[in-house]
Amino acid sequence: MSELRPLTAADKDFVKNLMAKMTLAEKVGQLHMPSRINAVADHEMIANGMVGATLYASGATAGNERDQGVRREAVDSVQRVAMSSRHGIPLLVGRDVIHGHRTVFPIPTGQAAALDEELVYDQARRAALEAVAEGINWTFAPMLDLVDDARWGRVAESYGESPLVLSRLGTAAVRGFQSVGCLTACGKHYVGYGLARGGRDYAAAEIGQTSLRNMHLRPFKAAVDAGVGTIMAAFCAVDGLPMHANRHLIRDVLKGEWGFEGAVVADWDGIGELVHHGLASDLREAAKLAINAGVDIDMVTGAYLTHLVELVESGEVPVELVDEACARVLGLKVRLGLFDPENPALPGNADSLPGIEQTHHLDRDLARRGAYGAFVELKNDGVLPLIRHSGEASKGGGPEGIPNPGEGGVVKPGLVVLTGPYVNEQDALLGTWTLDGDPAEVTQIGKALKERIPTAIVDDGRFSDLTILRAREAETVIAVVGEHAARSGEDRSLATIDLPVGQLEYLQALSRVANKLVVVVFAGRPLNLAPVLPLANALIWAYHPGIEAGPALVDILLGDATASGRLPMTFAHTTGALPISHMEHRTGRPTLEAPLGAGRYQDVPSLPLVPFGTGHTDLVYGPLSVVSQTEDGVRVQLSVTNTANNTVREPVLLFYRDPVSAISRPIRELVDFQLATVAPGATELVTFALPTSAFGYYDYSVDYRVDNGEIELTAGWPRPDATSVTVTV
Secondary structure, three states: OOOOOOOOOHOOOOOOHHHHOOOOHHHHOOOOOOOOOOOOOHHHHHHHOOEEEEEOOOEEEEEEHOOOOHHHHHHHHHHHHHHOOOOOOEEEEEEOOEEEEEOOOOEEEEHHHOHHHHHHHHHHHHHHHHHHOOOOEEOOOEEEOOOOOOEEEEEEEEEEOOOHHHHHHHHHHHHHHHHOOOOEEEEEEOHHHHHHHHHHOOOOOOHHHHHHHHHOHHHHHHHHHHOHHHHHEEEOOOOOOEEOOOHHHHHHHHHHHHOOOOOOOEEEOOOHHHHHOOOOOOHHHHHEEEEHHHHHHHHOOOHHHHHHHHHOOOOOOOOOHHHHHHHHHHHHHOOHHHOOOOOOOOOHHHHOOOHHHHHOOOHHHHHHHHHOOOEEEEEEOOOOOOOOOOOOOOOOOOOOOOEEEEEOOOEEEEEEEOOOOOOOOOHHHHHHOOOOOOOOOOOOOOHHHHHHOOEEEEEOOOOOOHHHHHHEEEEEEEEEEEEEEHHHOOOOOOOOOOOOOOHHHHHHHHHHHEEEEEEEEEEEEOOOOHHHHHHHHEEEEEEEEOOOOOHHHHHHHHOOOOOOOOOOOEEEEHHOOOOOOOOOOOOOOOOOOOOOOOOOOOOOOOOOOOOOOOOOOEEOOOOOOOEEEOEEEEEEEEEEEEOOOOOOEEEEEEEEEEOOOOOOOOOOEEEEEEEEEEEOOEEEEEEEEEHHHHHHHOOOOOOOOOOOOOEEEEEEOOEEEEEEEEEEE
């Protein structure tokens, strides 16, 4: 569970007594969250109790630009003003600490590829330590939006398309962030933001009640159960009703049915945007809609500060709604220990934070361990790991009819050429939403390779004709390509998911002359790899992996580490096949190609180009077998044998299909995953213990049900040797 302590009866009495001394205006002040307040310029507003929280961000899409960073001195200065006000109430101080702070880890989608809850926890905890050391007590992460459309730039912030993965990794992130006890996580964006129509950021989402319950709400419920301190409302409208005015989903479901006791915060200007949505004629009406819906904190709009007092005095807003919101904010501050003068996030106390000494340097070991999991091996015909032997040339990557450079002794044995826009890159490897990361801390891929292979040629490809000449002589060409971090993130939607302009042509030219071609693609979203896969002898998919990207990649290329990731999102054949997911529903007219009914096109295959869960494995799976099945649940197990020369730590995925159900259900759904650690040549048993409730779902009446009957379980999909068994529940 979270280490934010629960509110005790004494805590609630403290909040109640404090509020009894506060004026209505001071209560409203606790709901006001301006950006980047200054101890001098905003002194009067802070000292008068008109600010309850602030965030340090450069603007509405702060993740797209690196600002001057946040410093403890600036945070402490505003806290001192707040703590010298009439009631001495400290501020909530927010910062977008998304996938690291000073130490930048892989983007969340890259973290999801590892399917390692412990690793997510460790990275979130480290980020929290570094943030609290600078006075931050609130991060706007994790993002829990389920995503299945790669055109949407914010897929980079998500853990992918599986509700189970989002729930478990999101919970791990909440626990990690909140483990330091004085920083709160924020589950965002509640709810449906990942379904923005056409992948266009901020567009409306159309979600039926069964999809909402069975897929999109699940990660948020898991975060609430884990004790997350705050939830952020989504920008989007859900079935026509913007979330910042959605009383049912906020008050009835989140605060009512689930019993969420934390604070609901608006997204940047989300309350003001109710005017743009057409629900409110002005900010006054927007404030009324939002407070009624249950939004407790107004981020940057100023609608609450300007209008709530008058709305209460006119009788249009019950004072109880303001009291409830204020109590939630103050209660969160109590949970964070902000009324404790020794709190490490408060002025003068940084050295009292347990583990503070760790923040004096970057945690490169953890960053490299995280980066390994963000690399996914999608193809390898034996060229990897690189073996610098006598140089006998293999029959290469050139298409039929074009002479191979290996014929005629052109190739220089052992020569490696590294080329592409990423060879000397640093900034782009950090990924989107890295406000406090320093590109100078990133070890370049070219430098990392030269340290291991001094004879390697590093060529950034600016002169493609020279690159081609060098590639002809190489035993192995490694092309590192992909999209810059600036092409993913908030407000970075694409109409096509092809490689950036010119990169495919570059790879095609290399493939015509390369003896062996290894392609590494860095990106923040799934891209169209259909024309790329045939060109390469090996292809490694890499999300933006953070500060240790270069050394981690070289370790993988040379066989000192394994690209251990699995795809957390499905890759389509083309942009026109989006959205796509492993959880597609069955249709009434399946095809021979897709017997369960994955949909169909005339011009591309019906099945995905690269399915969810794809990734390299050194494990050989035995048959899946039933250990036990009772009315309480089932236990199944399979043996996994390590065929590698080193210890393997890999995720093992278990899917299920319900053949007959009350509503149309997905073709397959991930029901469990576990990490298997197996010594060289050893065989281990992986056991999955599943409660009966794991096979349940919400039906059309929004009742949760488990159907009695057979369930098909499959381990190892999408491997060709996937193994299945049928159980009865």
